[in-house]
Amino acid sequence: MELNQSSTLLGRVREVIRYKHYSIRTERCYVEWVRRFVAFHGRRHPREMGADEVRAFLGHLAADLQVAASTHQQALSALLFLYRDVLGVDLPWLTNLDRPKKPKRTPVVLSRGEVERLLAAMDGTHALMARLLYGTGMRLMECVRLRVKDVDFERSELTVRHGKGGKDRLTVLPKSLMASLRAHLLRVRNLWEQDAAAGRPGVEMPEALARKYPAAPKSWGWFWVFPARELSTDPHRASSPYA
Structure with missing residues (x-):
């Protein structure tokens, strides 16, 4: 070919x-x-x-x-x-076609004490993410994709968008993490303000929402809770369907 x-x-x-x-x-x-x-x-x-x-x-x-x-x-x-x-x-x-059979293995589950020691050994943003994963039941990529508007401190809830099976769901935001998450979002807002001042195009938006709401990519509510350290390219634009 x-x-x-x-x-x-x-x-x-x-x-x-x-x-x-x-x-x-x-x-x-x-x-x-x-x-x-x-x-x-x-x-x-x-x-x-x-x-x-x-x-x-x-x-x-x-x-x-x-x-x-x-x-x-x-x-x-x-x-x-x-x-x-x-x-x-x-x-x-x-x-x-024959489908391969996955071997059945006994799952490895950390004890409560092991989890406490593991979390205690972490610090910074990664520690906050790990605690959110443990306390909310989110998967890793669900945590990475959290938007500011998905955090509801008043109701102690997190909205998980496009989870497994493409479904949205609500999960509990542990009260023990609220103070740390609020402080984290203050630092993140400074980054968002810097991006806005620099005239950057904003964050990646799901499906066609960027066309429907042109201002949304630059809005605070759609900003990432855990943004990357460096600027990145929208993966859908980087790999055109016709490339």
Whole structure:
């Protein structure tokens, strides 16, 4: 397959993923697996391939690279998405592919004392994030994606946006963390004011909200609770569906 054809295929993968509102992490993951699958078979177009080529690629991952079952499953899911959702191929072999079985392991859970010692050894912003994770039940990326408007001190609540399954939910904001979180947000507001004074374009917005509310990306309410130390590029703009 020629380079421009490959680019068109990957662009189409991105386009369908965004149409279905999958996360940017899923987009990057699926695009990379499609890229590796095509490269493994000498840059042939997936329409020219089928069950044998998919099994060969998955066999390479398992036998030669010895990837974990979860990685193997991830690659298979990406290829199923490619054929079913992007190329519109709905053949019997798609449902007959063997899925790797994950080994059952006993989960490792820290004791209360171990958690206390772990949190006591941390400081600064990372300590606050760790305590929020422990006290609210949020996942790591849910914490990273918190916006200022999602924090409700009056009701002692946090709103988790686009959690697992793309659903929003409420969780309890521990009272023991309120003072630390308020102090943190004061420091963050200084950073937001510096960005505003510098005329920076603002934060990344979900879906089409930036077009619907042009001022929202620069507003305090939409600013990140835990902003990055350095400026970054909107990942959706950085990877155009047609790149």
